[in-house]
Amino acid sequence: MGARIEVAGLTKRYGDLTAVDDLTFSVEPGEFFGLLGPNGAGKTTALEMIEGLREPDAGTVSIDGHDPWRRDPALQRRIGVQLQSSAFFERLTAREQLVTFGALYGAPAERVDRLLAEVGLEDKADSPVEKLSGGQAQRLSIACALVHEPEIVFLDEPTSALDPQARRNLWDFLRGLNDSGRTVVLTTHYMEEAEALCDRVAIIDRGRLLELDSPAALVRGLDAPTRITLAPGAIEESRAREVAGVDAVTVHPDRLELSTRRPAEVLAELARLDALDGLSASGATLEDVFLQLTGREYRS
CATH class of the missing domain: 3.40.50.300 (P-loop containing nucleotide triphosphate hydrolases)
Structure with a gap:
């Protein structure tokens, strides 16, 4: 058809x-x-x-x-x-x-x-x-x-x-x-x-x-990093930055966020360090694609 x-x-x-x-x-x-x-x-x-x-x-x-x-x-x-x-x-x-x-x-x-x-x-x-x-x-x-x-x-x-x-x-x-x-x-x-x-x-x-x-x-197609979120205190910030595969670490009041393009490697190391408290992982979404294509400015 x-x-x-x-x-x-x-x-x-x-x-x-x-x-x-x-x-x-x-x-x-x-x-x-x-x-x-x-x-x-x-x-x-x-x-x-x-x-x-x-x-x-x-x-x-x-x-x-x-x-x-x-x-x-x-x-x-x-x-x-x-x-x-x-x-x-x-x-x-x-x-x-x-x-x-x-x-x-x-x-x-x-x-x-x-x-x-x-x-x-x-x-x-x-x-x-x-x-x-x-x-x-x-x-x-x-x-x-x-x-x-x-x-x-x-x-x-x-x-x-x-x-x-x-x-x-x-x-x-x-x-x-x-x-x-x-x-x-x-x-x-x-x-x-x-x-x-x-x-x-x-x-x-x-x-x-x-x-x-x-x-x-x-x-x-966006090739965006995976975001891994941990509870505060799950791992020291300095130690998180040393984990192989971690590209960036962002400290928030209620969480520690790791950015990586090698999530399997990072998750395995976090498990070895017993640093999985409050763990969640998220990849890119269609919203990320939408914002990259159309921008973030307000529209009337």
């Missing part, structure tokens, strides 16, 4: 600002694909052009051979879209909201209660949408995107308003969607989320593609 989504030379300008700049990538059938970038990187603009909500100034988008901007009803029934900011019909309950969205696609009414339970809104089914919290409204927005059981799902920062417990529960739900064969494309600011869910990620900044690969491959 060929790519499910093909993006080639995608460009969008607003006056002198180029929000999306010659973006090219593809998404395979059944893939969980992440689009990452700092604030203002062009993620949402790019996603809206791929969804067919915004017309490109240049370049092409193809979803299973169809141009989404042409509003093909057959294609629209096969995709589900959760926007970063969603508006609901006023004075409807959560259940009525889903029933209404489902009716637009001819979705069976019995799917509604099952979907409410799957996104954790079963006890809010009869609550007006105006009474839902930000996180509950976010989950309802996701449910509305899925009520017609689309083959391809677009999610724009789906967990941005959720607490950690709700976020993890939604991760399980999204994995299930992907495991069932659906293609999922999401934007997120949570690097841990991208590492946990995505088969591949595209990192963009100022509208341009910087890197595209699996999270694991991007982390391996």
